[in-house]
Amino acid sequence: MFVIECPWCGRRDQSEFSYGGEAHIARPENSSEMGDDTWSEFVFLRTNPKGVFAERWNHAAGCRRWFNALRNTATDEILAVYRIGEQSPTVTTILPATPCGEAPIGSGNDAAKVMRDGEAGKSAVEDVP
Amino acid sequence: MKRYSFFSLLREGLRGHTGWPRVWRNPEPKQAYDAVIIGGGGHGLATAYYLAKEHGMRDIAVLEKGWIGGGNAGRNTTVIRSNYLFDESAAIYDHALTLWEGLGRELNFNIMMSHRGVLNIAHDEHEARELIRRVEANRLNGVDAEWLNAEQVKAFCPIIDISRSARYPIVGATLQRRGGINRHDAVVWGYARAADALGVDIIQQCEVTGVSMKAGAVTGVETTRGTIHAPKVASVVAGHSSVVASMAGLRLPIESHPLQALVSEPIKPVLPCVVMSNAVHVYCSQSDKGELVIGAGIDHHLGYTQRGSINIIEEQMAAMVELFPMFSRLRMMRQWGGIVDVCPDASPVISKTPVRGFYVNAGWGTGGWKATPGSGHVFAHTIAHDQPHPIAAPFTLERFASGALVAEHGAAAVAH
Ligand SMILES: Cc1cc2nc3c(=O)[nH]c(=O)nc-3n(C[C@H](O)[C@H](O)[C@H](O)COP(=O)(O)OP(=O)(O)OC[C@H]3O[C@@H](n4cnc5c(N)ncnc54)[C@H](O)[C@@H]3O)c2cc1C
Ligand SMILES: [Zn+2]
Numbered sequence: 001m002f003v004i005e006c007p008w009c010g011r012r013d014q015s016e017f018s019y020g021g022e023a024h025i026a027r028p029e030n031s032s033e034m035g036d037d038t039w040s041e042f043v044f045l046r047t048n049p050k051g052v053f054a055e056r057w058n059h060a061a062g063c064r065r066w067f068n069a070l071r072n073t074a075t076d077e078i079l080a081v082y083r084i085g086e087q088s089p090t091v092t093t094i095l096p097a098t099p100c101g102e103a104p105i106g107s108g109n110d111a112a113k114v115m116r117d118g119e120a121g122k123s124a125v126e127d128v129p
Numbered sequence: 130m131k132r133y134s135f136f137s138l139l140r141e142g143l144r145g146h147t148g149w150p151r152v153w154r155n156p157e158p159k160q161a162y163d164a165v166i167i168g169g170g171g172h173g174l175a176t177a178y179y180l181a182k183e184h185g186m187r188d189i190a191v192l193e194k195g196w197i198g199g200g201n202a203g204r205n206t207t208v209i210r211s212n213y214l215f216d217e218s219a220a221i222y223d224h225a226l227t228l229w230e231g232l233g234r235e236l237n238f239n240i241m242m243s244h245r246g247v248l249n250i251a252h253d254e255h256e257a258r259e260l261i262r263r264v265e266a267n268r269l270n271g272v273d274a275e276w277l278n279a280e281q282v283k284a285f286c287p288i289i290d291i292s293r294s295a296r297y298p299i300v301g302a303t304l305q306r307r308g309g310i311n312r313h314d315a316v317v318w319g320y321a322r323a324a325d326a327l328g329v330d331i332i333q334q335c336e337v338t339g340v341s342m343k344a345g346a347v348t349g350v351e352t353t354r355g356t357i358h359a360p361k362v363a364s365v366v367a368g369h370s371s372v373v374a375s376m377a378g379l380r381l382p383i384e385s386h387p388l389q390a391l392v393s394e395p396i397k398p399v400l401p402c403v404v405m406s407n408a409v410h411v412y413c414s415q416s417d418k419g420e421l422v423i424g425a426g427i428d429h430h431l432g433y434t435q436r437g438s439i440n441i442i443e444e445q446m447a448a449m450v451e452l453f454p455m456f457s458r459l460r461m462m463r464q465w466g467g468i469v470d471v472c473p474d475a476s477p478v479i480s481k482t483p484v485r486g487f488y489v490n491a492g493w494g495t496g497g498w499k500a501t502p503g504s505g506h507v508f509a510h511t512i513a514h515d516q517p518h519p520i521a522a523p524f525t526l527e528r529f530a531s532g533a534l535v536a537e538h539g540a541a542a543v544a545h
Pocket of ligand 2: 010
């Protein structure tokens with residue numbers, strides 16, 4: 001379970017929050033002109049990255065406000081929280097050495113890490129604009 | 130392949146088990162193959178096996194980043210059934226169940242398939258109506274299904290609490306007698322051994338890190354063990370489907386979530402069947418070792434860390450103790466998580482893609498184990514003929530633009 005920092009209320013347990021999925025997906029303004037493929041892109045297609053991810057949370061059992069967070073989905077480290085309408089900040093974090101690999105800390109999969117020697121200690125840094 | 134039999138067991142027993150051969154080779158990757166399968170889980174190995182066996186392709190590699198069966202294949206609770214609501218789903222899941230029925234013999238490997246029956250419980254009138262509708266739909270599709278009232282549920286599974294005062298009263302349940310469980314490792318090893326015998330190279334410790342393309346067609350993959358050329362590349366990587374698809378420049382209608390399970394200390398046989406409850410998010414069976422195998426719901430947040438949150442299993446265990454008061458003092462021995470690839474309509478993607486020669490089998494989410502043989506079988510056809518097998522045709526990526534979704538949340542949901 002995470003401890004999440006609500007931008008209004010401060011640090012609380014994850015069980016007070018509900019999840020809103022990928023952030024910064026704007027509803028298209030010209031939907032009447034859009035074809036099925038572009039509409040499908042908006043409704044169904046998702047980035048689902050292993051790495052830095054911008055997502056929405058709602059402080060359901062608190063102030064009931066929505067906000068955004070940047071989380072490293074390979075380690076569950078929450079890197080930043082920011083308010084709706086704000087740009088995501090630039091962050092640094094440790095990523096797996098390969099796209100589908102396991103990060104050196106916090107991956108939840110120590111067995112796979114032991115198998116992958118040479119990877120220990122290696123890290124990559126990703127900047128999110 | 131040296132066949133396993135009563136006589137080979139007897140012979141090896143007498144000579145101290147010194148003569149068992151290696152079960153599959155451990156080859157170095159070649160520079161080129163006719164087809165590369167990414168992912169050595171149940172679905173990937175089954176795909177390779179049926180490609181070799183039914184479509185005459187022998188020059189195939191299965192590339193696995195860790196060890197085969199170390200992903201969801203090795204982490205799932207192996208509940209098998211085919212009582213899905215829609216015709217499209219009934220077709221693929223029952224195709225799989227029919228293959229499961231003969232698979233141990235076909236692979237010459239004891240997969241410990243046990244058709245012990247699966248109960249799906251209804252806790253209120255509305256759920257009962259939905260489940261009875263599902264029983265009728267199943268029967269129309271030739272899938273075995275029965276409706277049991279509370280007393281019949283109690284007779285089939287005596288340790289369940291059907292008292293009216295229970296927190297989650299039991300109104301009735303569907304029963305699929307052909308449903309059951311099997312042994313996950315044995316399925317993985319059985320497919321690996323049979324595929325290897327047909328010439329398939331199973332390459333472990335080999336992560337695909339890039340997909341090479343030229344003029345809109347796939348030409349091979351980059352891996353942690355070098356470049357491998359292939360005119361056909363199939364991604365069967367479950368939780369990592371979006372990551373591998375992005376290497377081919379594709380976005381999928383899939384999100385990855387942690388899903389947990391746990392096992393209790395072993396006890397004497399008390400639970401003769403599989404019990405599932407969609408409403409309270411718990412499903413349970415007892416292994417031959419005596420451990421209760423218990424599955425939970427997914428964590429709502431997307432993620433790739435194979436663990437999951439404690440509050441999820443707390444709620445699930447609370448529900449379980451309500452259904453089976455006698456389990457209240459059992460200790461839980463192990464807990465783990467896998468990463469499941471969830472589609473918005475709770476149905477899989479078995480599809481060609483806009484990149485020629487690149488195929489995707491994904492989105493099985495929380496319930497793909499039961500489909501393993503069927504999924505591999507129809508996906509092999511899709512790869513070999515470059516067009517979908519009739520059973521796989523409703524599950525292409527195009528449905529997310531056409532709107533022809535196969536919305537199986539009622540039958541798939543969190544429970545399996
Ligand atoms: C806790 C839990 C309980 C479940 N219970 C049930 C159940 O009761 N019934 C049911 O029907 N289903 C169940 N499921 C779902 C089921 O396990 C999956 O749908 C199914 O196993 C997925 O197919 P697979 O076996 O091929 O996946 P996996 O075994 O995950 O195979 C994918 C493989 O791809 C590999 N891979 C990933 N990226 C790369 C790369 N870049 N290069 C090379 N290899 C790569 C992975 O290491 C992995 O071995 C459960 C899942 C979980 C996690
Ligand atoms: Zn708040």
